[in-house]
Amino acid sequence: MEKFTFKRKLPIWKIILGSIAIGVGIVSIFSSFKGFISIGVGIFLLLIEGSEFDFKHQKYREVKSILGFNFGTWKPIPEIEYVSVFKTNETTTLRQLSAEANVTNEIIKLNLFYNTNQKIEAFNTYNIDKAFEKAKEIASILNVDILDATERETKWL
Structure with a gap:
């Protein structure tokens, strides 16, 4: 095991509400500023926290993941x-x-x-x-x- 990633599982209701909020935000972004707010709420609902370890390079990071994209700063273990x-x-x-x-x-x-x-x-x-x-x-x-x-x-x- 060279890499190990742990991410919390999202409840189904957060996945549904977050997806709806992002969809509504994208549709309404062209008509008002409220679309950005809806997208922000959707991102907040779909945000997953966790940890990722790269034992080969002796690094780890605390990750925030949204729609499969991981964000976080690598630090030495x-x-x-x-x-x-x-x-x-x-x-x-x-x-x-x-x-x-x-x-x-x-x-x-x-x-x-x-x-x-x-x-x-x-x-x-x-x-x-x-x-x-x-x-x-x-x-x-x-x-x-x-x-x-x-x-x-x-x-x-």
Whole structure:
């Protein structure tokens, strides 16, 4: 594995609304300035964040992706001390005209730690096996240990 890219998945409703907003913006751009606003809203809805690693050249970048185009500045990968896999909660707020609800999901995160407490977020998933599979791949490339922090008692793998 020379390159590794992780991008969050967009919910289907964001894909639909973002595409509609961009389409409406393109059609209305010729008649008013509001077309630019609609295009901006569409781009915001379709924006995906993630990380990209190039282990061959020892570089990484935090990416923002829109319609398949990745943007971000490449930086050298620092001296990674260990790979950490842990569970956390991800809260999404859903709002409607007069109501609001918070939906909480358990998510597994994979971070690369360096300089004692600084981290690079490398991967998120809802599947613990997939997280450990990626952690083992990355740890073997970087020749570092894995910290399993998915349970109350942390352990080194």
